[in-house]
Amino acid sequence: MTEQTLHQAEPGRHPFLWPLLATLLIIGWSSGFVGIRFASEEASVALLLFWRTLLSGLILLPFAILIGPRLRLRGVLEQAAFGVMSVFLYLGGFALAIEQRVPTGLVALISDLLPLAIACLSQPVLAERLSLRQWIGTAIAVSGVLIVSLESLTFGEAPLWAYGVTVGSMLIFALASVIYRRQRAQSLPIHQSLCIQTLTGSVLFGLCALWQGSLAPPLTLNFGIGMAWLVLIATFAAYWVYYTSLRLFPVAQVSAAIYLSPPVTMLWAWALFSEPLTTTMFIGLAVTFVGVWMTSRA
Template identity: 75%
Template sequence: MALALSAPNTPQSPALFPALAGLLVIGWSSGFVGIRYTNEQASVALLLFWRTLLSGLIMLPFALAIGPRLKLGAVASQMGFGVMAVFIYLGGFALAIEQRVPTGLVALIADLVPLAIAAMSQPLLGERLSRRQWLGTAIAVSGVLIVSFDSLSFGAAPLWAYGVTIGAMLVFAWASVLRRGRESLNMPVHQSLCIHSLTGAVLFGACALAQGGLAPPLTREFAIGMAWLVLIATFAAYSVYYTMLRLFPVAKVSAAIYLSPPVTMLWAWALFSEPLTAAMFSGLAVTLLGVWLTVRN
């Protein structure tokens, strides 16, 4: 849906893009950091249940009152995408953070979705990639491997947790490729995001019940974490993201999102004392080079 948007040919202040990009990077990276912060108070299933439930309920009146009438078939299609986009994708990297995979690495892998979509488009949709794009994808993946192998030396997370992050990213990319051309998935953002959130709430709620219950911790830290995740990581981040898609080219907006992993690494270092190493920044630089080769033009 985002790829269908185009930037208008209207004059813009030179300071507009840097200002919005800064807000986007802060909002986008705050999602990873917010999960890491709130996970100190509750399990991943419980915190994601409350995050998606609150987000969905806040958007529900607007989804019902504004936009086209919601039909059962369209809602069912959005629910199916919500399983992959929220429950598997969001739940996958949240689980990895819970297992203490470095937060910056999780952000780096999660933000490689556009590269995975480009790689899957050729076999699934017949969209041919250039040699430069394949080279860029390979370089970006090698950068992720550099960061991954360096973080393995910390010894805090099991090996399977790294695989969960990669698997969740690939599932979301696969779902994004399959949704192309499906009219039932083309609806206003506030409606689709509401359906995705409530679908995730049902599934995360079932997981939280199996682990003990749905009652939230009555602590100030949990309340702060929820406000952080709902208001900043969900509403603010997506609002800025879709505003930028209407004002600037898609590739330019994507380039801003790729700045979120280093910001996430800095947040995690400052707030949770997660280590920063030269190899992590080297791998990040290699990944950004690969991303640039893939998305330019």
């Protein structure tokens, strides 16, 4: 059986698996806003990311050591490289851009164009071609994201390089995703991979936080709630579902679900922080849903 046949057969044997994983991925990916909203009121972004990645890695460490194949230096170094790309450069790049006064709406919009970059990279790197219907669906989904982001989109006065950092962070994560998909056969179990990646990120974020001041966490309720949310949902749930999906489905199909994270994030904000919902947001949500359905349909 060829790899292409396997891609087609796997979803056919599990008709409800992809809808379930896609729903969990959208919820987990969009929920990062909630944790950051709670925790960022008490700490700098670097300190927040340091404790998020450190706690995630330490919780997974006993399982990574006791469960799964024996960790070898080559595998650890490979996953550490993924940690630099998909944790430190991806999350840290967006944090740096926001600190340099790149408008948050613009940062979110560029971040949400990640599936488009993955779709463009999947053909030359993975030989996974999108059909005409999938490209049309991608265009519709991007249009929906633009509609959702329209009201919060502004161009600030940040230095030009900060905008480049934003785009570069998104492209690095896209590249890491397609490389991970290509190497899934020899990849470590997800709990081991995520442990190494988050601990790698924690070392680098720790250096950044230490350079800014202190590594001591603020002992407040909001910071604790934010950390619990970021570790359990935005890290464990979101990354686990994302990496699991990459091993089972074409990367462009998996990433397309992320297009729905902006409107779902706005629903989180409405439910938990009473932020207003507008007609434009619902229109954007509907348009994005149609695009994701066309892109992901088997």
